[in-house]
Amino acid sequence: MDGLKKTRINFSIMATESKYIPYGTQWIDENDIEAVVRVLRSGYLTQGPQVSAFERKIADYVDAQWCVAFSSATAALHCAVAALGIAEGGAGVTSTNTFVASANCLAMNRLRPMFADIDPVTFNVTASSIKKVVDPTVKVLIPVHFAGQPCDMSTIASLASEKNIAVIEDAAHAIGSNYPDGSRVGNCKYSDMTVFSFHPVKTITTGEGGAVTTNSRSLYNRLQLLRSHGITKDRDLLRHNPGPWYYEQQALGFNYRITDLQCTLGIRQLEKLEAFKRRRREIIATYNESFSAVEKVKIPNQSTGSDPCFHLYVLQMDFAAMGKSRAEVMEELNQLGVGTQVHYIPVHSQPWYQETYGYRWGDYPLAEAYYERALSLPLYPKMTDTDVNTVIQSVREVVG
Template identity: 60%
Template sequence: MAIPYGRQWLDEEDERAVLDTLRSDYLTQGPKIAEFERALCDYTGARYCVVAASGTAALHLAVAALELPPGSEGITSANTFTASANSMAYCGVKPVFADIDPVSYNIDPASIAMRITPATRLLTPVHFAGQPAEMEAISTLARERGLKVIEDAAHAIGSRYRDGGLVGNCRYADATVFSFHPVKTLTTGEGGAVMTNDEALYRRMVLLRTHGITKEPALLTQNPGPWYYEMHALGWHYRMTDMQAALGVSQLKKLDRFAARRREIVARYNALLADLPWLRTPVEADGVASCFHLYVPRIDFAALGKTRVQVMRELLDLGVGTQVHYIPVHTQPWYRETYGYGPGDCPVAEAYYEQCLSLPLYAALTDEEVATVVAAVRSLA
């Protein structure tokens, strides 16, 4: 089996945590949900947390809870997974795509500023590959224009801003979203979370997560008995299960160790691949500490004399899996047909896409496997 580009790291503690929950009275809507939410708040420093069924669900909850007016626009990165923009479209907000910085591959604050219109209400910067975006500049821009900010930190739990604070503390944003898919640094199988310091936003997300239904006595218009509940909004079934939350609590205890191992692997890759004239290693911005979710060198396939497809096949034959992150969202058929976007709208992101290739990176990757990846890449020329 080839070395995958990403995968989970589970141990006996994780297995015991899940099994203990399976043997308990609660498989869902039980105490593990609150325990995981408290643990995430304790770790990040945020006041509130709402865990959800996926990172996409968490993004949707965050945008929906803002209750932006009809005709609103939101700006996000062209270099991201579709969920960053889809979460806006779900809520009737028009996604607008800003271009990226050519070095960090994160959203460019100057490009954001150029795309702000009177209809803009929301900025959703993405911490690509785990590296924090320029949140000081983005937060300042948002405050000056009266805009809401949701950080898409699906890649970045465990990363730190220049000020040393952990991503997720919501110092720079109204909300921050995490993803716990198996290829992420911390996993719950599937799952996500929204962090916030805004109590009103938190309560709206809690309501929307469970069909818009509440049983809180203070919110009911009447209360004939203990069975009674009311639907106060059109919400969704976006709950996380207690089994997932139990796994998250266990995984969170190892997050710093996972982050350190990922950084160690990235440093090793950079040292052993930096001399290749057709490959550009990733650059970490000064002052930040990235809990790298992805390792994405840029490869000049023309200079190498091979297509990306050829390179991926050759590496796979040598036991190394790869992936591409990301196809610019504005070039996807739905976005082209719905909003009229297309090639040329974000030239830096499009140029990056033509050369990007993600190599294996996960905490369980062994030194021997790292050596296998390096040898395979170096054998391409």
């Protein structure tokens, strides 16, 4: 399906062992660097041939018709919502267990952000949780594939179709993940658009960067327009055409363009995606085997039939049983050379959302219960076997 060459990487014999193990980081090798240097020596740095080449490779990889790359996934989300043309005063529903960008894209388009609670096993929103909050003002759903594990998109898509609501998949965590039917997240069979992130802690990186895939020609044209000031030079889209110099601003757009430098890195990274996915799965299997018998922690669940490319490894920890706060656990692990993070502070608990929309603690009890126990451990393909064992032994020591 993807047409990408197979890349094999030996993860067990890397020359340099990490002294400090962050919760996530990019893996840039000499081939990546050489590819970027070649672009530096070419005639293009910004919107050149590498951008369209990267977009085509992403679309082919996920089996979507079109892809538009952006300067970040936040920019991609902003424009994906804007491309739908929803009138001010509408609303959208997303998960509260996500980064704020998943909801901010609604507010930036003058729509009311509404939240659905999560499934306590997968940590994803479900169709039933969404249905509880949908009202006539809701015009778009933004399910988030948390940690790379796909939501039940078949059921969510059915709900959206029944209610005549658009769907944008927030797949910032999920490049390389497959649905239970075996097809790839991003093919848009269950949605109008899918958004990916290429931030350095994600599975592949362009530095900062993001992309939207779609099977709609009209949405594709709109995304391209919004990405670059609302301006087009496409002869087929111009309303007037007095000559070759001519361009038109047809909408109020943004400067959300990605560069050739970033996209040539993205092309190289995409070639290694399947190898990165295999290594992440190896690390998770080792973690699960080691932590499954440890009291006071609970390993993450994988939905039956899904094939996720996990972006995060989140343990649920019983801090009260440990007699330690989460801050104390994080500091003790940090002293042992192991970085951790919390994914995520519920969006509805953020001061701006509470002050602007009236949300309060207690509104989404399942997401709040998850948050109180969540701790993300290091997970990235550059980790050596020694790194993985260090994390395991450190967590065991701190948990007690």
